Amino acid sequence: MTATTADAPRLTLGQHLRDARAALVRSTIAFAVAAVVGCLVSDAVLDVLRAPILEIAQTRDASLNYDSVTGAFDLRLRIAVLAGIVLAAPWWLVEAVRYVGPGLTRRERRAALGTIAAAVPLFAAGCAMGLALFPHMVELLAGFAGDGDTTVLLASTYVDFVLKIVVATGVAFVVPVVIVLLNALGVLPAATLARGWRLCVVAIVVFSALATPAADVLSMLLVALPMTALWAAALGIAWLHDRRIARRARADAPAREEVLA
Numbered sequence: 001m002t003a004t005t006a007d008a009p010r011l012t013l014g015q016h017l018r019d020a021r022a023a024l025v026r027s028t029i030a031f032a033v034a035a036v037v038g039c040l041v042s043d044a045v046l047d048v049l050r051a052p053i054l055e056i057a058q059t060r061d062a063s064l065n066y067d068s069v070t071g072a073f074d075l076r077l078r079i080a081v082l083a084g085i086v087l088a089a090p091w092w093l094v095e096a097v098r099y100v101g102p103g104l105t106r107r108e109r110r111a112a113l114g115t116i117a118a119a120v121p122l123f124a125a126g127c128a129m130g131l132a133l134f135p136h137m138v139e140l141l142a143g144f145a146g147d148g149d150t151t152v153l154l155a156s157t158y159v160d161f162v163l164k165i166v167v168a169t170g171v172a173f174v175v176p177v178v179i180v181l182l183n184a185l186g187v188l189p190a191a192t193l194a195r196g197w198r199l200c201v202v203a204i205v206v207f208s209a210l211a212t213p214a215a216d217v218l219s220m221l222l223v224a225l226p227m228t229a230l231w232a233a234a235l236g237i238a239w240l241h242d243r244r245i246a247r248r249a250r251a252d253a254p255a256r257e258e259v260l261a
Contacts, residue, residue, distance in 0.1 A: 023095045030091040031084045038083020042076045045083075049162060052135035053153060056142050062151035064158060075155050082163070090120045111184055119177045122230070126173030129223065130166035137165065172207060172227055176234035183238035190238035197235070204228055 038045075049064075056062040066072050097104075097112045104112070138161075142151050182188035193200070208224035 019099060023099050027088065027092050027095050030088040034087035035080045035084030037087060039076065039080040041083070042079045045079050046075075048131065049159065052138040052142075053151075055135070055139060056151055060145075060147065060149070060151065062142070062153070064153050064155050066155050071155060075159060078156075078159065090116060111181070115177055115181050118180075119174045122173045122177060123170045125226075126170035127166045129173075129226070130169035133169070133223070134162050134165045138162075168207075169223065172223075173230060175227075176230040179231070179234040180237050180241075183234075183241055188238070190235060190242045193235050193238055200231055201228065204231065 053062050053064050066075070068074075093116045094113070097109065097116070101109055145151055179188060179193065183190060183193075204224055204227045205220075208220045208227065
């Protein structure tokens with residue numbers, strides 16, 4: 001239910017339910033529109049997914065296969081649903097903030113909307129990088145097959161593989177936003193982040209190596225360097241926030257001492 005602040009009008013249970021129903025209806029409409037868009041662009045998405053397979057097919061037999069009569073339809077439906085979820089996610093988040101807004105302070109609402117505004121483009125940038133990397137990963141991993149072997153890829157399994165890569169890089173790019181949010185809530189001080197910078201860098205390098213199982217170091221650096229820069233930016237923002245809080249606390253200290261005296 002929507003919480004209310006002391007100065008906000010108290011809502012009844014019926015009003016809470018009406019607000020929730022309205023938010024659910026708006027979110028469902030947003031999902032339906034996004035799913036239609038996903039259905040319209042499904043051909044273009046499949047062309048992107050087939051590109052590395054066509055590249056492999058130039059040297060040996062390789063194809064994308066369906067294990068049932070409805071396999072092609074199911075794949076397009078999955079693309080439409082996934083597109084609906086991803087494209088409508090920002091609207092859902094805004095609706096969630098709007099629903100709980102009466103129970104939040106102005107600063108908390110501003111922080112929540114700012115987090116959404118920062119997370120959406122970063123997630124999109126991470127997904128774009130994942131889409132740019134996955135063809136090289138497919139070609140590398142398929143290259144372990146022998147010269148006389150045939151690469152037969154099941155469509156559903158192949159899409160799941162690509163989806164994991166794309167979502168993993170998208171989520172990795174959003175982690176700095178989560179760090180800034182935790183710092184703003186007072187859960188994760190900048191000093192703690194600074195002390196653990198070595199561990200964070202190692203974690204970024206390990207993730208980049210797992211996300212780009214290529215023989216060249218360049219692919220790993222293309223993932224590790226942006227993530228490291230984003231983490232450093234998050235650390236800088238957290239440090240500025242903690243410094244501002246400390247300065248404010250020092251300024252308020254004499255007033256508190258006078259009140260206690």
